[in-house]
Amino acid sequence: MSDHDSAPLIDLSSDPFSIFDAWLHAAEKSEPNDPNAMYLATSTPQGRPSLRAILLKGHDRHGFVFYTNLESRKGRELAENPYAALLFHWKSLRRQIRIEGHVSAVSAAEADRYFASRRRESRIGAIASDQSRPLADRAIYEKRIKDAEALYAATEPPRPDNWSGFRVNPALMEFWQDRDFRMHDRAVWTRSSPQDETWSVTRLYP
């Protein structure tokens, strides 16, 4: 029996947000790079999925927050269909968490606060980037970066109107812990409405 196999099974009497906190905390202690990295799935109006990595920048009982360009592919897809799936996978911990739910915009004040906390260079980069749109030549982006640096040489670079955050309010949270021979431990929490404080929980076959 390996270490992760001797770990206790996921406790179905737990609150899913508490398990999330405990697993993220464990990842923060052991993952060398971006323990807050997750994958975000959105879909096109035709129902075709699209997927990319992003960083979790806040979470509480209201949901899971990330920041991006609103006119990026993901931003445009979320404007059309405000539902998303998130996936955390911590390879060395052999754990996975799936989250699904409705997506809403964070407030302007929340986005301003987060934007102001970023490194100046990252703020300039965001101002200069038409994220996900064609770039004919890298030199064009570099020129836009220089121009933004000059424009904001004496002031704080402001958050662009098209750069903000989204909050995924979970209707589903599934926890997966590897066990030997693919005999994994899975448990899923669901609720019918995002305001509902009561979750249904069930174990799933691996």
Ligand SMILES: Cc1cc2nc3c(=O)[nH]c(=O)nc-3n(C[C@H](O)[C@H](O)[C@H](O)COP(=O)(O)O)c2cc1C
């Ligand atoms: C580990 C990692 C974290 C990332 N975090 C973000 C993020 O928080 N926000 C963001 O806009 N892009 C982030 N990116 C870049 C996205 O994966 C993606 O390339 C970009 O957002 C454009 O995606 P889209 O064209 O689907 O909108 C990250 C990439 C990696 C590999």
Ligand SMILES: Cc1ncc(COP(=O)(O)O)c(C=O)c1O
């Ligand atoms: C384009 C882009 N925007 C935003 C982020 C979020 O991270 P941070 O706000 O720490 O730069 C990332 C992280 O990789 C990113 O690549």
